[in-house]
Each structure stands twice: as structure tokens, then as C-alpha cells.
Amino acid sequence: MAWYETGAGTVLLRLHVQPGAKRTEVVGLHGDALKLRLAAPPVDGKANARLIAWLADLFGVPQRQVMIKSGLSSRQKVVVIDGSAYDPASLLGTGEATAQR
Template identity: 55%
Template sequence: MKTWLSCKDSVIRLTLHVQPGAKKTDLAGEHGGALKLRLAAPPVEGKANAMLLAWLAERFEVPKRDVVLLSGDKSRHKIVEIKLALDEAAVLACLGL
């Protein structure tokens, strides 16, 4: 199991290292026990967080209300929870890993 991923009780929890202000939004491998994600949004006024949640909702094909930022509102290190019952292999497939 990946250290940045937890699948339990119909909830997926991801530990992310987010790099805002990138040219395009994409995954960039692992970084310090977290999944690194480059975001094409500036880190101002919550724009990067909004883009992160929208991107994850689109990837996992769930409504935005089912993707919640648990911690890291003003940090690059974030923990996100997605209300969806998937196993690790399905999560990795959704992320394209």
C-alpha cells in the first residue's frame, strides 16, 4: 500500500504535496511520503485549493461536495478525503498511475 493513500469505510484519504503556479495540472510522482501534484492555479485567495478539489472530483467522477480538504488550507502539504468506495488499484487507475 502507498503511504499517501488510505482506503477505508467508503472513504479515500490522500496525502498530497501541492505545487501551485505550474504550467499545467498533472501528477509528478511521490515526494516525502506524499503524492506530488502540480496545479495550474496561483496560490492566492484559495484558487489552488479550489482547483485541487475540482480536479480530484473530475478524476474520481464524484460531485465536488464529496471531496473535502481536511488539512493544509494554507500549506503545500494537504490531506484530502473523497467519499467513494474504491480499493487501492482502482484509486491508482483513476489517478492514471
């Protein structure tokens, strides 16, 4: 199983999220998921909000087009992004996927 799927204008990402990091960045693969560190605490939905904002910025879409399909209270998440032409494969090995915000 791949960590992402594309089709019909959507991107589905399987993520392993580590909240509470110093900065938001892609770490690499973690099993069949892409591991991300998030610069947000795992309380009151802050990590999920940060994840949505970061992915929306990265994929060049409004936040309303980024949806956490499963895993709201888990480190294992499935996220769907609508309307982006960004290639998710470029998240691995580019350094561009690090956000200092």
C-alpha cells in the same frame, strides 16, 4: 506511511501540491505524499478550488464529496474523498491523471 488509505467508501490522500504550474498533473511521490502540480495561482483559495475540482473530476464524484481535511494554506495537504470506486494507486504511472483543463 502510505500516501493514500482506503476504507468504508472513502479515500484519504496525502498530497504535496505545487501551485502555479502550466498544467495540472501528477508528478510522482514526494516523501510519503503524492506530488501534484496545479494550474492555479496560490492566492485567494484558487489553488484549493482547482485541487478540489480536479480530484472530483478524476474520482468521479461531486465536488462536495472532496474535502481538504488539513493543510488549507500549506503545500502539504490531506484530502478525503467520499463515495468513489477509483483506485488511487492508478494515479502513479498512468498518464491518465493529467488534466489539460
